Amino acid sequence: MRPLVSAHVDRPLFRDIQRYAKQIDSYCRRLDYQRTRMGDAVRLVRNPVMGTVTAPPPLLDLPSRRVLTLTTLLAAACEEVEGGVTLVRLSEIVADLTHTTDRALTPYDPDRLTERRALAKAAEQLEYWGILRKRATLVADVQEWTDGRTGIGAGYDVDRDALLLFVTPGTITLAAHQEAQLAQAPQARAQRSGTSHWKGTADAAEPFASWSGSEDSHDDESSAAIWETQRQATRVVRHLRTLVETPALLYGDLLPDEADLARVQRGLRAETVLGLIGGSIEARSEGLVWISTEVDCPATVDWPTPRTESWAALMIADKAGRDGRRDADGFVHLGTLEVDDIVEDLLDWKGHLFRKDLQGRPAETRTAVEEVLRWLGMLRTGPDGSWRLSPVVGRYRDPELIEPSLAPHQDDLFAHPANDAYGNFDVPVTPDDRLSPPDPVRSAEPEGDPA
Structure with missing residues (x-):
């Protein structure tokens, strides 16, 4: 976390x-x-393994690409300072870095309002990770600098220890070295070409476990044999990482031999994960799902929320799961026109309850819904706009308001005027009155687990 x-x-x-x-x-x-x-x-x-580190689903409020770029440049600017520094000084260093580098990078222009605001957000990112510490005695109005470019913006102290750990060049170098070796393997190229066209969370079949060999130690082996050896050796680690970092380990994301191994050893995988992070493991025909047993678990997302795109995504996912074509692995497939029809039907039915910027706009609504479902790791979209819904979607249902019917013994209680404790009708009732009906009122809901 x-x-x-x-x-x-x-x-x-x-x-x-x-x-x-x-x-x-x-x-x-x-x-x-x-x-x-x-x-x-x-x-x-x-550690990257076989050239890749598969990240968990991105945050819904992930900073923009420009903010992330300025965050890394701002971290590089912190290398040039000792002790305290102001946001204005950091802005000047970032401008110098972007104008003197030979990289294909858009230069930072402090004269533009959008650029200053992006740099202020980048500074907030470094504050979150502990690299920058805002000085209470030198705090100025950051908004004043971003809007009018007046003042110092803010004063900071640089945490050198956190800065040195912010980026690990060794990890990037190792991943690049492994990627270059694996690129020569026909199986690796075929594997990547078969999964890379889907947007969203990376497939678990994409290799991302550790590599322990070196280039010189396998001179007598072909690149294909090296790739296959490493894939076989890292299956367990990759499966464990998928269970820990992503919503589920799905058999449909694995190669046939890996899927068979995960099914046979699902008890061992579950036992290991429970020993690492607790919770519980639910074994389904489609794969393994980690379930939190805590009331407030920081590793789980707060969804669905009251926002329009949140419950719209819930309703569309439920409808798509029922109307789409389900394959043998539990994934649901829909064409782009089928998705458009579902979105338009929802707008016709509930569109008047949407936010104004989404009312009557199926394209904007679909984009917002896709962002939510990708954020949850439950949707992958093809280049033609087609959908591939994860089996995890089956754990959620379209919310419906159901009014429970009254039990027979409750009809008279609510159909007649209020009576006092002695059976007299038409007696005015005040908030302090406590009525005692002849028979105890029982809940109309069935006993047992309400789920």
């Missing part, structure tokens, strides 16, 4: 990490992670 932790941002968590370092390292070995410490900062590195 928080791969970079510094002592000044979250000292209790930092102390717990140091206290249980031995146990954490044993967990990291199971998932091929690495715990790295630099002074008062610690970083959890997810």
Whole structure:
């Protein structure tokens, strides 16, 4: 949940990490992670394997590409300063970096309002990760600098330890080296070409577990044999990572031999994951799903929410799951025209309840719904706009308001005027009156689990 932790941002968590370092390292070995410490900062590195690190579904409020670019440039600018620094000074360094680099990068222009606002958001990102610490004695109105370019914006101290762990060049180098080797393997190219056209969460079949061999040690083997050997050796790690980092381990995302292994050893995979992160594992015919047993679990998303696109996505996903074509692995497929029809039907039925910017706009509504479902890791879209819904969608249902019917013994109680404790009718009732009906009122709902 928080791969970079510094002592000044979250000292209790930092102390717990140091206290249980031995146990954490044993967990990291199971998932091929690495715990790295630099002074008062610690970083959890997810080692790339077979050239790829598959990330969990992105956050719905993920910063824009420009903000992320400026965040990395701002981190590079922090390397040039010692001690305290102002946002204005950081802005100047970023401008110099973008104008002197030979990379294909849009130069940062501090004279533009949108650029200054993006840089302010980038500074907030570095504050969140503990790289920048805002000085209380030098705090100025950041809005004043972003809007009018007056003042210093804000004053910061740079945490050098967190800065050194913010980007791990070794991880990027290792991934690039592995990718170059695997690119020569015909199976790797075929595997990637068969899955890369789907947008959304990466397929679990995409190799992303660890690589322990070197280029020189396999001179006598073909690239195809190397790829196959590494794939076989990293199946368990990749399956565990998928269960820990993504909504579910789906057999349809795996190659046939990996799917058979996951089915046969589902008990072992579940036992390992429960020992790592707790919760419970639900075994389905389509795969394994991790279920939280906590009331407030930070690893689960708050969905559905009251926002229009949230419950619209819930209703459309339910309708699409019933109307689409389900394959043997539990995935639901719909063409782009079928999706358009479902969206238009929902707008005709409930469109008057939508936000104004979505009312009567099926294209905007579909885009918003797709963003939500991709964020949840439940949708992948093809290049032609077709949908491929994950079997996880089956865990959700379209909400319907159902009014429970009254039990027979309750009809007279609510059909007649209120009576007092002595059976007299038409007696005025005040808030302090306490009526005692002759028979106890029982719930009309069936007993047992309401689910």
